[in-house]
Each structure stands twice: as structure tokens, then as C-alpha cells.
Amino acid sequence: MSLSPRGTLVCTLVLCAITVASCSRRDSASRAVIQNKGSDTLVNVAQAWAETYKTVNPDVAIAVSGGGSGTGISALINGTVDLANASRRMKDKEIALARKNGVEPKEFIVGYDALAVFLHPNNPIDKFTIAQLADIYGENGGFESWKQFQITVPGCDSAEIVRVSRQNNSGTYAYFKKAILGKEREYKLGSRDLHGSKDVVDLVEHTPCAIGYSGLAYKTPKVKVAAIGMSDDGPFITPSVATAADRSYPIARPLIMYTRGEPKGAVKAYLDWILSDEGQRIIQEKGYAPVRAVAPKQ
Amino acid sequence: MPGSRPHAEIDRRNADWYVDKLVQVTVFVSGVSAILFIIGIFVFVTIEGVGFIANTLDFGEFFGSPAWRPTSETKPTYGALALIVGTASVTGLAMLVAVPFSLGAAIFIGEFATGKVRETLKVLVELLAAIPSVVWGFIGLSIMNPLIIDVFNVPVGLSILNSGIILGLMAAPIMTTIAEDALKAVPDTYREAAEAMGATRWQVIFRVVLPAAKNGLVAAVLLGVGRGFGETMAVLMASGHSVNLPTSVFDSVRALTATIAAELGETAQGSDHYAALFTLGIFLFAITFLINLAADVVVRGIRKGK
Numbered sequence: 049m050s051l052s053p054r055g056t057l058v059c060t061l062v063l064c065a066i067t068v069a070s071c072s073r074r075d076s077a078s079r080a081v082i083q084n085k086g087s088d089t090l091v092n093v094a095q096a097w098a099e100t101y102k103t104v105n106p107d108v109a110i111a112v113s114g115g116g117s118g119t120g121i122s123a124l125i126n127g128t129v130d131l132a133n134a135s136r137r138m139k140d141k142e143i144a145l146a147r148k149n150g151v152e153p154k155e156f157i158v159g160y161d162a163l164a165v166f167l168h169p170n171n172p173i174d175k176f177t178i179a180q181l182a183d184i185y186g187e188n189g190g191f192e193s194w195k196q197f198q199i200t201v202p203g204c205d206s207a208e209i210v211r212v213s214r215q216n217n218s219g220t221y222a223y224f225k226k227a228i229l230g231k232e233r234e235y236k237l238g239s240r241d242l243h244g245s246k247d248v249v250d251l252v253e254h255t256p257c258a259i260g261y262s263g264l265a266y267k268t269p270k271v272k273v274a275a276i277g278m279s280d281d282g283p284f285i286t287p288s289v290a291t292a293a294d295r296s297y298p299i300a301r302p303l304i305m306y307t308r309g310e311p312k313g314a315v316k317a318y319l320d321w322i323l324s325d326e327g328q329r330i331i332q333e334k335g336y337a338p339v340r341a342v343a344p345k346q
Numbered sequence: 347m348p349g350s351r352p353h354a355e356i357d358r359r360n361a362d363w364y365v366d367k368l369v370q371v372t373v374f375v376s377g378v379s380a381i382l383f384i385i386g387i388f389v390f391v392t393i394e395g396v397g398f399i400a401n402t403l404d405f406g407e408f409f410g411s412p413a414w415r416p417t418s419e420t421k422p423t424y425g426a427l428a429l430i431v432g433t434a435s436v437t438g439l440a441m442l443v444a445v446p447f448s449l450g451a452a453i454f455i456g457e458f459a460t461g462k463v464r465e466t467l468k469v470l471v472e473l474l475a476a477i478p479s480v481v482w483g484f485i486g487l488s489i490m491n492p493l494i495i496d497v498f499n500v501p502v503g504l505s506i507l508n509s510g511i512i513l514g515l516m517a518a519p520i521m522t523t524i525a526e527d528a529l530k531a532v533p534d535t536y537r538e539a540a541e542a543m544g545a546t547r548w549q550v551i552f553r554v555v556l557p558a559a560k561n562g563l564v565a566a567v568l569l570g571v572g573r574g575f576g577e578t579m580a581v582l583m584a585s586g587h588s589v590n591l592p593t594s595v596f597d598s599v600r601a602l603t604a605t606i607a608a609e610l611g612e613t614a615q616g617s618d619h620y621a622a623l624f625t626l627g628i629f630l631f632a633i634t635f636l637i638n639l640a641a642d643v644v645v646r647g648i649r650k651g652k
Binding site: 141 | 412413414415416417418419420428487491492495499500501502503504582586587588589590598600608609611613614615616617
């Protein structure tokens with residue numbers, strides 16, 4: 049079959065018209081689409097929720113993407129998503145910016161995450177105090193070498209403490225800073241700032257000198273997790289779903305979903321389902337702590 | 347006159363006339379689009395950054411301080427010195443790697459290789475240019491990193507060395523291709539004349555061909571430098587992304603491009619941090635523009651020289 053140039057043009061126009069029509073139909077009635085974006089910590093859970101929710105309510109499609117808490121919150125402020133996932137609370141500046149754009153963000157805590165401190169398996173240390181971590185990561189902190197801990201790490205001849213951190217917009221970065229360094233103190237410059245929770249664990253796995261932090265859910269069998277204590281006398285608590293849920297582990301943070309104003313319709317139904325036993329079981333299966341104890345599925 | 351058509355018929359606006367006009371306009375728009383785009387990008391980048399540059403930015407801090415802390419809640423600082431030094435050092439090392447490699451390859455392909463060998467090499471070099479930068483970054487992260495740790499016994503392998511080598515390999519193909527073109531542009535009569543004087547092959551190349559192709563070779567190197575400055579993904583993955591003034595090639599650094607890539611997606615539009623990233627963008631744009639302009643002027647130098 050051959051078409052004259054004009055025939056081709058007509059066909060193209062018709063195709064365009066069909067495409068436009070089918071796109072605009074999506075918004076109108078039957079199938080609701082919820083845009084969900086944000087924290088890399090939450091992205092796996094958010095995807096699992098979205099997957100399962102398809103069977104609960106097939107009329108609602110949920111588009112999940114990651115990128116970091118800051119990305120999700122910016123998108124909420126700019127009005128491009130319905131639900132922002134965050135592993136930190138919105139800053140006052142961000143809330144003000146949202147209000148300026150006519151968005152009143154509303155916060156829902158959907159779970160808790162224990163922030164684990166990872167070490168290479170060769171590293172003999174198995175516990176840190178908050179103050180020690182602050183002197184490793186914080187500005188003007190004294191710890192630069194593993195020798196200062198009176199240890200030698202096999203495979204790490206220089207004994208330099210290789211600090212692995214996150215890019216400065218990550219919720220994990222912000223939470224770790226607040227929990228370890230406090231509000232005023234800054235991170236020491238010169239850390240390796242990686243671009244994802246998984247990358248941190250990967251690098252620590254391959255680097256005997258390294259220390260890094262990430263959500264506990266990203267732990268692999270090839271890295272070591274340190275216990276954390278508030279003071280020298282302890283108690284030193286190992287991060288786990290249980291210790292995050294009962295808040296005994298000192299650096300566990302809330303995982304949050306923000307909506308634009310009071311949630312309505314499909315978004316409200318979805319959030320209610322996330323906070324139901326079924327939704328909370330899913331977050332528990334992914335290695336995070338649920339907001340309250342839920343019975344495992346029979 | 348029966349054979350000639352009246353003017354009115356030729357000028358009539360039928361379908362052919364419109365098609366003709368349409369093609370004319372399309373070709374014109376395509377022709378000037380590059381200029382429009384470059385101006386558009388420049389205007390866009392400038393608008394986003396200019397208010398910040400005028401009001402908030404402290405130039406002394408921007409060029410003199412390594413403290414890049416744009417998200418600090420108490421006192422954000424926008425020192426880009428470490429980022430500038432990072433980009434410069436990675437690009438510098440990349441050129442140390444790429445220049446000998448690509449000039450050597452260009453000389454071999456252009457002057458020595460013949461027939462099948464030459465064709466195969468050309469295809470392979472172009473294939474090397476087609477590897478996506480994220481794949482290079484992956485090589486840096488998962489192959490070079492443990493290798494550098496093992497070989498040099500350093501604490502971490504994400505460093506100037508790692509990203510410099512990766513970037514050098516990435517820039518080499520384009521430099522090879524341009525350098526080879528420059529060698530090819532040297533008229534054969536030069537070579538024949540030199541050989542007639544009894545010059546050996548090396549003498550022909552080093553005394554006659556290379557000096558004659560000098561401008562093209564410099565342009566090749568400059569374009570490679572431009573490529574190095576602008577590369578993002580591979581550098582982000584292989585450099586360690588660490589705000590740090592390096593003292594050796596084993597130190598982690600952070601590049602300007604990588605900083606923009608890592609942070610821009612997560613900043614609220616209109617915030618100081620957002621504008622600061624655009625300021626980095628303006629700075630990068632200015633530098634790559636100057637490098638490309640320099641390359642262009644040098645290439646023009648060849649044509650004039652002839």
C-alpha cells in the first residue's frame with residue numbers, strides 16, 4: 049500500500065487526534081490516577097503498596113517514582129503530585145513555599161525506619177555512641193582515623209575513616225544530621241556523597257575503611273550493622289523492625305506521606321488502606337516498622 | 347506565443363506553491379534553530395540565576411571557599427571552589443590520558459594502517475564513542491573502584507584517578523576522529539616532497555605532517571576538554587562526589603556538572619539553592635562556550651592559513 053504525501057498527513061493527524069483523545073479521557077472519569085513521588089527510602093514500599101492496591105481497587109492507578117524526599121516535596125509544592133513520600137518532615141521554609149503556592153500540606157506518618165550505621169565486615173567495631181558518630185561525621189569532629197578507636201581494620205592500611213554520606217537533599221541526610229549532629233552543627237566536608245540508599249551500602253561493602261548510614265531495609269548480608277547507644281554506658285541497641293517500632297533504637301525516624309490539603313476521594317481511600325492492617329503488613333515485610341503492631345497474615 | 351504559459355498561471359497559489367513555501371520555511375527554521383536554541387538556553391539559564399547572582403551571591407565565597415552547604419538551615423554557604431577544582435583536576439587528568447592515546451591512534455589510523463585494519467579501527471573507535479556515559483560510570487564504580495583499592499592500596503577507589511581514566515577513555519574517540527581528520531587534511535604532496543628529500547617515515551610525520559596539522563590537533567584536544575568539562579553521569583559515579591580540595595590523584599572530588607545533576611531535581615523552584623545551581627550552570631556554560639569558541643577559532647586558523 050502506498051500513500052500520497054497528503055494521505056500520510058491525514059493519517060498522522062487522525063492518529064494524533066486519537067492519542068490526544070485517549071489521554072484526556074484518563075482524567076475525566078472512570079480511572080483515577082494518583083501521582084506518588086519522593087523518598088528513595090520509601091520507594092520500595094510505595095511500589096509494593098501500589099502493586100497490591102491494584103487488587104483492592106482496580107479503578108485506581110498509582111504512579112510511583114523515587115528521587116528523594118526533597119524531590120517529592122518540591123513536586124508537591126509545585127503541584128505535580130498528589131502524594132509526596134518523605135523520610136523527613138517538611139522544613140518551615142518548604143511549608144511556607146507550599147502555602148504561597150496555595151498548597152496546605154498535610155502529614156501522615158505511615159511507618160518508622162531505623163537508620164542503620166553500616167561498616168565493612170572486616171571492621172572489628174560493633175557499637176558507637178551518638179557522640180562518637182558526631183565526631184566522625186560532624187564539622188570539627190576529632191575522629192579521622194580508625195586508630196583513634198584503638199583498632200586496625202584488615203584491608204584498610206591507611207586507617208583513614210572513609211565517611212560515606214548522601215547528597216544534601218536526601219531525607220536520610222537531613223535526618224541523620226538532625227539526630228546525630230543536632231540542629232546547628234554541619235557535616236564535615238569531604239564525605240563521599242552518594243546518590244541512593246543502596247549505593248551507600250554497596251560502597252561500604254567494597255571498602256574496608258568505610259562507614260556509612262542508610263535505612264535498615266537496605267542492609268545486605270555482606271555489611272555489618274553497628275549498635276547505637278545514647279551514652280558510653282549504653283544501652284547499645286541494634287537496629288531492627290522491633291527496636292524501631294518500640295522507639296528504643298535512638299535513630300529511627302518517621303516515614304511520612306504528605307497530601308495537598310485534607311485528602312479526598314481516591315487519595316483518602318488509598319491512605320486509609322495504607323494505614324490499615326493490610327497496608328501496614330506490607331511495610332513490615334519490606335523491613336520497616338509499622339505505626340502500630342499488626343498481626344501477621346493468617 | 348502558443349508554447350509559453352502566462353505569468354498568472356505560474357504564480358497561481360496551488361498545492362505545489364504551498365508545498366514549496368512549506369519546505370522553504372522548514373529548511374530555514376532548521377537552519378536557524380541551533381542559534382535560537384543556544385540563545386534560548388542562555389536566556390533561560392541566565393534568568394534563573396541572575397537574581398541570585400546580583401543579590402545574594404558573594405563572589406569571594408563562590409570562587410574562594412570550598413564550603414558548598416546549600417541546604418544548611420542555619421547558614422547556607424555557596425562556595426564552589428572545591429567543585430571548580432574538582433572538575434578541573436578530573437578533566438586535566440583525563441587529558442593526560444586521552445591526548446597521547448588519541449593522537450597515537452590518529453597517527454596510526456591516518457598514516458600507517460591501510461585497508462582492512464584501518465577500516466576496522468575506525469569502526470571500533472566510533473563504537474567506543476557510542477558507549478553511554480552511565481555505562482562508563484558503572485565501570486568506574488564496580489570495576490575500577492576495587493581495582494584501584496587493590497593495586498594502589500588506598501582506602502577508596504572513587505577518585506580523580508578513577509574518573510580521570512574513565513573520562514579520558516570517553517573523550518579519546520572523538521579526539522581521535524577529529525585528529526585523524528586533521529591529519530588527512532594535510533595534502534599528500536607535503537608527504538611526497540618530504541619523502542623525495544629522503545626523510546624517513548617518522549621524520550615525515552613528526553617534522554612535516556604534525557606541524558602542518560597543528561591547528562586541527564589543538565582543536566581536537568580543546569573539544570576533548572569541552573567534553574570532559576560537560577560530562578556528568580560518569581563523573582558523578584566515579585569521582586566519589588565529595589566536596590574536597592584534592593591533594594593527590596587518589597582523593598575523591600566533586601564536579602560542577604555532577605553537583606547540578608545530583609541536586610537540581612530535589613530543590614524547590616525559586617529557592618536560593620535552585621538559583622545557586624543555575625549559577626553553577628552559567629559558569630559551566632561560559633567555560634564550555636569559551637573552549638568551543640577557542641577550538642572554532644583555531645580550526646578557522648587552518649582554513650585561513652591555506
